[in-house]
Amino acid sequence: MQIRGYELPPIGTNAFLFSDNGHAVLFDAPQDAWETVKPILEAESLTLDALILTHGHWDHIADAAKFQQNDIPVWAHSGDQEWIEDPSIMAAFMSSDMVVPPTKLDRVLAHGETVELLGQSAEIRHVPGHAPGNIVTYFPEAKVCVVGDAIFAGSVGRPDLPGGDWPTLKAAIKAQIMTLPGETTLLCGHGPQTSVEREKATNPYVGG
Numbered sequence: 001m002q003i004r005g006y007e008l009p010p011i012g013t014n015a016f017l018f019s020d021n022g023h024a025v026l027f028d029a030p031q032d033a034w035e036t037v038k039p040i041l042e043a044e045s046l047t048l049d050a051l052i053l054t055h056g057h058w059d060h061i062a063d064a065a066k067f068q069q070n071d072i073p074v075w076a077h078s079g080d081q082e083w084i085e086d087p088s089i090m091a092a093f094m095s096s097d098m099v100v101p102p103t104k105l106d107r108v109l110a111h112g113e114t115v116e117l118l119g120q121s122a123e124i125r126h127v128p129g130h131a132p133g134n135i136v137t138y139f140p141e142a143k144v145c146v147v148g149d150a151i152f153a154g155s156v157g158r159p160d161l162p163g164g165d166w167p168t169l170k171a172a173i174k175a176q177i178m179t180l181p182g183e184t185t186l187l188c189g190h191g192p193q194t195s196v197e198r199e200k201a202t203n204p205y206v207g208g
């Protein structure tokens, strides 16, 4: 399985393209994600099986409607469904020239669910507190977990946005991310990748 990351505008949000054996899955659709990913899909004859939104914040969903218009199924957790289906709710947090079209969820993911992606079984875990519907997708075989904005290298997601809560975030990170095997690579919604063991040792918010 190949994993490629793209840091996209306007505020440096990561999208991750997983691909294997002619199929692909994309995590998050920041601005320019469609223009970035489409040529790769065409050049490598990849079928994009799903766009999985780690959560509903505007910078992670800006291009989601373009994928939907091209018949790519869009999946996310119910906790952020309202934001994804009516992004104008978040207008106060976007620059005034930013327009995020609505996207209808094709599949609502739930905590504890196992999804078959690229021939591997991946586990959906709910990690609220930054956003009510932040999910992480854990691939045990590949030892990789896509975490959205729950945790970053040396930091954590902002808990002070609407629907956020620090005690909730801290408890969810400890229960759902820190319990993964130490060697698990964490692919974060912003900044560099890290690992469970590194964050356990060094993260000032949830380490130790």
Ligand SMILES: [Zn+2]
Residues within 6 Å of the ligand: 055, 057, 130, 131, 149
């Ligand atoms: Zn966010």
